[in-house]
Amino acid sequence: MLTPHLDDISMECESCPIRHRAVCARCEPNELERLEEIKYYRSFEAGQTVAWTGDRLEFVASVVTGVAALTQTLEDGRTQMVGLLLPSDFMGRPGREVVRYDVTAVTDVVMCCFRRRPFEDMIARTPHIAQRLLEMTLDELDAAREWMLLLGRKTAREKIASLLAIVARRDAAVQLATTGGRMEFDLPLTREAMADYLGLTLETVSRQISALKRDGVIELASKRHITVPDFERLLEETGDDTDGGILA
Amino acid sequence: MLTPHLDDISMECESCPIRHRAVCARCEPNELERLEEIKYYRSFEAGQTVAWTGDRLEFVASVVTGVAALTQTLEDGRTQMVGLLLPSDFMGRPGREVVRYDVTAVTDVVMCCFRRRPFEDMIARTPHIAQRLLEMTLDELDAAREWMLLLGRKTAREKIASLLAIVARRDAAVQLATTGGRMEFDLPLTREAMADYLGLTLETVSRQISALKRDGVIELASKRHITVPDFERLLEETGDDTDGGILA
DNA sequence: AACCGACTTTGACTGAGATCAAGACAGGCA
DNA sequence: TGCCTGTCTTGATCTCAGTCAAAGTCGGTT
Numbered sequence: 001m002l003t004p005h006l007d008d009i010s011m012e013c014e015s016c017p018i019r020h021r022a023v024c025a026r027c028e029p030n031e032l033e034r035l036e037e038i039k040y041y042r043s044f045e046a047g048q049t050v051a052w053t054g055d056r057l058e059f060v061a062s063v064v065t066g067v068a069a070l071t072q073t074l075e076d077g078r079t080q081m082v083g084l085l086l087p088s089d090f091m092g093r094p095g096r097e098v099v100r101y102d103v104t105a106v107t108d109v110v111m112c113c114f115r116r117r118p119f120e121d122m123i124a125r126t127p128h129i130a131q132r133l134l135e136m137t138l139d140e141l142d143a144a145r146e147w148m149l150l151l152g153r154k155t156a157r158e159k160i161a162s163l164l165a166i167v168a169r170r171d172a173a174v175q176l177a178t179t180g181g182r183m184e185f186d187l188p189l190t191r192e193a194m195a196d197y198l199g200l201t202l203e204t205v206s207r208q209i210s211a212l213k214r215d216g217v218i219e220l221a222s223k224r225h226i227t228v229p230d231f232e233r234l235l236e237e238t239g240d241d242t243d244g245g246i247l248a
Numbered sequence: 249m250l251t252p253h254l255d256d257i258s259m260e261c262e263s264c265p266i267r268h269r270a271v272c273a274r275c276e277p278n279e280l281e282r283l284e285e286i287k288y289y290r291s292f293e294a295g296q297t298v299a300w301t302g303d304r305l306e307f308v309a310s311v312v313t314g315v316a317a318l319t320q321t322l323e324d325g326r327t328q329m330v331g332l333l334l335p336s337d338f339m340g341r342p343g344r345e346v347v348r349y350d351v352t353a354v355t356d357v358v359m360c361c362f363r364r365r366p367f368e369d370m371i372a373r374t375p376h377i378a379q380r381l382l383e384m385t386l387d388e389l390d391a392a393r394e395w396m397l398l399l400g401r402k403t404a405r406e407k408i409a410s411l412l413a414i415v416a417r418r419d420a421a422v423q424l425a426t427t428g429g430r431m432e433f434d435l436p437l438t439r440e441a442m443a444d445y446l447g448l449t450l451e452t453v454s455r456q457i458s459a460l461k462r463d464g465v466i467e468l469a470s471k472r473h474i475t476v477p478d479f480e481r482l483l484e485e486t487g488d489d490t491d492g493g494i495l496a
Numbered sequence: 497a498a499c500c501g502a503c504t505t506t507g508a509c510t511g512a513g514a515t516c517a518a519g520a521c522a523g524g525c526a
Numbered sequence: 527t528g529c530c531t532g533t534c535t536t537g538a539t540c541t542c543a544g545t546c547a548a549a550g551t552c553g554g555t556t
Binding site: 070072073074075076078079080082083093095100101123124127130131133134135137138140141142144145146147148149151152153154198199239240241242 | 318379487490
């Protein structure tokens with residue numbers, strides 16, 4: 001278990017790794033003090049369920065470390081991942097008690113939980129928290145819509161390339177500038193989780209990864225460790241309109 | 249042109265048809281006065297483009313009447329609708345000048361536009377507007393995620409049934425209670441628009457509608473006018489998990 | 497009344513991705 | 527060291543929806 005454990009996480013907001021990007025990003029010291037009173041940390045092991053659809057949940061939370069997934073299921077068991085929660089992402093909806101998606105830990109996860117009621121009160125009294133939450137929600141909505149385009153219109157190969165590009169972008173952003181397009185990263189997802197995210201079967205995921213490897217778009221040191229020799233080349237494989245859109 | 253025209257729309261917030269559901273829902277009379285100062289109406293004909301991806305847009309807006317669509321496009325022209333704007337829905341993002349989706353009028357549309365800067369100022373000074381916007385955005389995010397499940401995992405038949413159920417629910421909600429499951433409504437979308445929304449081709453849309461008709465799930469008075477003899481039966485065709493989820 | 501164009505339906509064929517079925521690989525444990 | 531289990535890859539086959547093509551419907555216009 002190499003992921004940070006509860007003991008390794010600072011209990012102080014001031015030194016929190018997601019301090020500047022989470023819902024509390026614009027809080028003043030005195031507001032942080034109030035948050036400290038209603039917050040507590042919880043950790044979940046990879047694979048563990050955080051909440052089931054239909055559950056009453058007495059907290060909302062920020063992801064501190066690790067990756068969690070939101071998943072929906074059809075009657076006969078077909079499942080679709082509808083969101084990935086990365087560090088600093090927010091889970092739960094103020095004003096709604098009941099969870100609408102299954103939430104599961106993809107890797108080991110540490111969450112900073114706020115008791116629901118006090119947090120809702122705090123939002124009502126602290127407008128800039130609501131504004132920050134609005135910003136984050138609008139970003140999530142943009143991401144969800146990008147994902148709709150992927151699910152509705154992209155080929156299996158384009159889907160894989162898009163996922164790799166997204167993971168690469170966020171977790172190796174620094175490398176890009178320094179190494180002239182070469183990037184390296186670990187996939188936090190199993191083939192099955194990738195399939196659930198991309199609306200494919202795990203066999204198709206595996207085949208397309210092999211194909212991208214065969215075509216030199218990526219290299220595989222191990223099954224989960226990926227090297228992208230030329231990021232531009234990867235982007236071409238995503239099918240995206242590269243000039244029309246704006247880079248986040 | 250049977251849809252309301254500019255002249256038919258009240259210029260008074262107090263008698264506005266979307267007064268109680270739009271972003272301004274919780275505004276006090278004095279706040280409405282301020283809004284009246286920065287608002288103006290615009291109408292668009294069916295098929296007309298409201299904004300292109302990449303445009304700078306100097307207003308945000310509420311849809312007053314009609315239906316508009318948000319659309320994204322891949323490099324080679326494949327398109328996916330990523331949102332439908334119905335009356336009372338909000339268009340645009342405070343804090344962002346540049347449009348991220350093509351916005352087009354599906355039917356004739358009237359929009360209540362607010363000049364961007366004054367509106368942003370107003371949000372900053374009037375927390376409950378931001379809170380209302382947050383609520384609406386969270387609802388849209390839920391809808392987008394529902395749509396991700398549809399796009400990623402449903403069959404063509406289930407997709408059509410789901411779309412019909414959604415349209416039926418919102419525009420004939422009253423009928424349901426009174427007529428024991430029988431519902432009737434007009435589709436505001438062409439087969440092509442439905443295809444763009446559902447991630448299908450228009451031929452497949454046409455075929456599946458014919459199939460649902462053949463199987464007695466729906467009846468067609470004309471190509472756009474649909475009768476659902478038994479709404480429960482239609483819901484069974486959507487593939488959705490009927491008990492796990494919560495009805496909106 | 498005949499024509500036009502946009503929208504829709506239907507048919508025949510094709511192909512990308514799903515399904516079914518073996519194996520391969522790697523890490524943890526006895 | 528070898529076994530076991532979960533994860534991943536690869537192959538053979540099938541199927542649903544896409545593609546290409548043609549014809550039907552309907553409302554509006556000259």
